[in-house]
Amino acid sequence: DVKVTQSSRYLVKRTGEKVFLECVQDMDHENMFWYRQDPGLGLRLIYFSYDVKMKEKGDIPEGYSVSREKKERFSLILESASTNQTSMYLCASSLGGESYNSPLHFGNGTRLTVT
Amino acid sequence: GENVEQHPSTLSVQEGDSAVIKCTYSDSASNYFPWYKQELGKRPQLIIDIRSNVGEKKDQRIAVTLNKTAKHFSLHITETQPEDSAVYFCASTTDSWGKFQFGAGTQVVVTP
Numbered sequence: 001d002v003k004v005t006q007s008s009r010y011l012v013k014r015t016g017e018k019v020f021l022e023c024v025q026d027m028d029h030e031n032m033f034w035y036r037q038d039p040g041l042g043l044r045l046i047y048f049s050y051d052v053k054m055k056e057k058g059d060i061p062e063g064y065s066v067s068r069e070k071k072e073r074f075s076l077i078l079e080s081a082s083t084n085q086t087s088m089y090l091c092a093s094s095l096g097g098e099s100y101n102s103p104l105h106f107g108n109g110t111r112l113t114v115t
Numbered sequence: 116g117e118n119v120e121q122h123p124s125t126l127s128v129q130e131g132d133s134a135v136i137k138c139t140y141s142d143s144a145s146n147y148f149p150w151y152k153q154e155l156g157k158r159p160q161l162i163i164d165i166r167s168n169v170g171e172k173k174d175q176r177i178a179v180t181l182n183k184t185a186k187h188f189s190l191h192i193t194e195t196q197p198e199d200s201a202v203y204f205c206a207s208t209t210d211s212w213g214k215f216q217f218g219a220g221t222q223v224v225v226t227p
Binding site (some may be wrong): 009029035040044059090094107 | 116126146147149151157158159160161164166176192204206208213215216217218219220
């Protein structure tokens with residue numbers, strides 16, 4: 001069974017802080033994603049990566065950056081946290097490669113509060 | 116880009132009744148449609164999916180139907196049970212990267 005692990009379940013940060021959210025998957029998946037989940041808005045894609053050192057912007061990349069130095073690890077970075085970035089952040093991975101349209105496997109989420 | 120609309124936003128059903136959630140999509144190139152269930156405090160998990168070359172798929176009490184002409188797909192849950200209470204998300208994608216667009220979610224409450 002695929003395991004996607006997010007390093008923190010809850011985080012509280014102050015406005016202006018640099019925040020790192022870490023995600024690790026153990027199934028050699030090619031694709032990794034960061035979503036933000038807000039009530040009434042569903043899941044919105046922030047960034048995704050289909051290979052090591054590759055990254056693509058999603059629908060709401062402003063205020064975020066990502067890093068993928070190793071295949072199994074995908075980090076989301078908030079350069080200067082703001083209160084409107086208070087949200088639930090979900091990491092996900094999928095098989096990718098030659099597997100056409102494989103489903104997402106999600107981590108448990110990190111609930112980030114910016115005060 | 117792709118836009119996915121999901122209705123209703125909340126659905127209350129009596130145990131044993133059926134529940135139907137409908138999603139419409141905008142991009143006719145969309146070709147893969149998964150459904151995820153998210154229980155309170157837990158991660159979204161895939162419950163069923165359908166590809167564009169199939170009209171219907173069933174797995175025990177859940178089924179998904181796809182109407183490509185009308186660009187909508189629906190989740191059907193029969194004989195609902197309290198453990199079906201959760202938020203359900205539909206999603207669609209047009210590309211092999213697996214970049215999905217999600218619906219806003221439906222809160223399903225099954226009352227005994």
